[in-house]
Amino acid sequence: xxxxxxxxxKGANLARRPIWLMRQAGRYLPEYRALRAxxxxxxxxxxxxxxxxxxxxxxxxxxxxxxxxxxxxILIVPYAMGQDLQFxxxxxxxxxxxxxxxxxxxxxxxxxxxxxxxxxxxxVKTLISPETTLLxxxxxxxxxxxxxxxxxxSRDHHDTRALAYRDSSAFQAIIDAITDVTxxxxxxxxxxxxxxxxxxxxWSGSLAPAEFERWVIAxxxxxxxxxxxxxxxxxxxxxxxGAGEKLAAYARETGVNAVGVDETIDPLWAARELPAxxxxxxxxxxxxxxxxxxELEKQTIRVLEAFADRPxxxxxxxxxxxxxxxEHVEALLAIVRGWSRG
Numbered sequence: 459x460x461x462x463x464x465x466x467x468k469g470a471n472l473a474r475r476p477i478w479l480m481r482q483a484g485r486y487l488p489e490y491r492a493l494r495a496x497x498x499x500x501x502x503x504x505x506x507x508x509x510x511x512x513x514x515x516x517x518x519x520x521x522x523x524x525x526x527x528x529x530x531x532i533l534i535v536p537y538a539m540g541q542d543l544q545f546x547x548x549x550x551x552x553x554x555x556x557x558x559x560x561x562x563x564x565x566x567x568x569x570x571x572x573x574x575x576x577x578x579x580x581x582v583k584t585l586i587s588p589e590t591t592l593l594x595x596x597x598x599x600x601x602x603x604x605x606x607x608x609x610x611x612s613r614d615h616h617d618t619r620a621l622a623y624r625d626s627s628a629f630q631a632i633i634d635a636i637t638d639v640t641x642x643x644x645x646x647x648x649x650x651x652x653x654x655x656x657x658x659x660x661w662s663g664s665l666a667p668a669e670f671e672r673w674v675i676a677x678x679x680x681x682x683x684x685x686x687x688x689x690x691x692x693x694x695x696x697x698x699x700g701a702g703e704k705l706a707a708y709a710r711e712t713g714v715n716a717v718g719v720d721e722t723i724d725p726l727w728a729a730r731e732l733p734a735x736x737x738x739x740x741x742x743x744x745x746x747x748x749x750x751x752x753e754l755e756k757q758t759i760r761v762l763e764a765f766a767d768r769p770x771x772x773x774x775x776x777x778x779x780x781x782x783x784x785e786h787v788e789a790l791l792a793i794v795r796g797w798s799r800g
Contacts, residue, residue, distance in 0.1 A: 460653075461589035463524040466769045467654055467693035467716050467737055473799045475762060475770055477791065478525035478593070481777030482517040486784070489516050500545045504530050505574045511581035518590060520784075521791055525591045525654075525771075526582060528647070530575050532597025532658055535639050536606045538572050540565030549610075556609035558617055562632055572643055576650040583651035594652030596644055598659035598698070599636040599677040606632065615664045622673060629673075637677045641684050648689050656695040656718070657681065660776075663700015670704050671711075679712045686713070695739055699776060706731045721775025725764035737769035742790075744774045750786040758793045766799050 460468070463476040484490055490513055494500070497509050504510055513529040533551050537543040541553040555564060582592055605611065607618040607629075622629040644655050662674045682694050697718030698708050709717045709732050719728045719740035728738060742761055746754050762772065772794045778787075 459588070461524060461587075461591050463591040463771060464653055464693070466771050467591075467695065469735065469737060469769055471767075471769045471799070475772045475794055475797070475799075476524035476591075477772040477794050478523045478527060479517075479774050479778050479787070480527070482521075482523060482527060483513045483529045484778070485780035486778055486782045486787075487516055487520070489520075500531070501543065504534070507574050507577035507581055510574075510578040511585060514578070514582045515585050518586060521787060523590070525593050526586050527593045527656070528575070528579060528582065528595060528652070530578065530595070532595075532602060532660075533605060534572065534575060535596060535602055535636060535643055538567065538569055538643070539606075539635065539639055540567050541606060551605065551610065553605055553609050557607045557632060558609070558621065561628075562635060567639075572646060575643075576646045579647050579650035579652055591653050592651055593654045593656055593695075594644060594647030595656040595658060596640045598657045598662070598674065598681075598696075599633045599640065600665070600673040601659050601661045602636050602640075603629070603632050603673075604661050606636070615661055619664065619669070622669065633673060633677050637680055641681055644681070644685055645688060648685075648692050652692070654693050654695065655685065656697055657714070659696070659698040659701075661700070662698040662704075663702065667704060670701070671707075674698055674701075675708055675711050678708075678714070682713045682715075686715075693737075697739070706733075709733055709736055716769075716771070718773070719775065723775075725761050729764050729768065732768075735768060737771065738765055739771040739773045741773070741775040744776055744779050744782070747774065747786050747790060748779050748782045750783065750789060754786065754789065755793050758790060759797065762794065762797050 462472055466476050497503050510529045514526050533543055536553055544552045604615045604618045685694050693715035695716045695718055696712050696714035699720045701708055716737035719738055721741055721743035746757055
């Protein structure tokens, strides 16, 4: 029997809503901080499959979430494509060579860099109950490309957007290459035991509508179609953070099985404008969870009620903040699990 999260992603409108939280495995948990101090840097943790599996299941032991999200990073794909990847303290990820400086043809693929991730998935599968849905993930091509081109994160993705305007054929080749590797990467996760998949497009909000169509909708549609052809039993969640009113077109045109809704979108608008019956995920503001109190309960109920008439996975509008108190997560779980669709 599939668990409630998998049932919901496949279209069941359950009375009690399944819940998991983006970045639920991570720095707000003291057990994660202890393991990271013992094992070393972030990338070392990702490539230690036993440690990565332990981190994946830590929040399940504490909170009994309905889903486990693989502990990894979206930049594993460019790492496997041949860029060097480093996580520098206080600076975030760095990729080299930057595709602003070197062409795509300069990269030599290292597909074995994906093997440890598959081992983590397989290990997690042995540690969780059958009712807990194991989610794999990847970054969507546009978001991954912003790092590959600039070599690091940026506020407005100026370099990547300018390249896409200046030389759209060269940028299309980058997007196509990322798309192809992502399809194989997600397939490997499914073969290892992932039951659902999420595509994170964290930086989709920086694009104008026509560019959004080309660099977000089109490649995600290709990924979703191919995954559904290969694994029709595995739902794909698309999460284009910052899409705003473009979210409705994304939902219609990508063919994903469910859509993640970020905290900037009114859930009443999303419930009205997204395709009827499409499962949605979200969309509590992570800062509300950090703040806690009466407003947390009020806005949690508002989200639950807004999506009452369609399949809904309760989640945040983006990742949980590292300073979020444990007791606030416990309070959120009590509210969600105490609510039932009438």
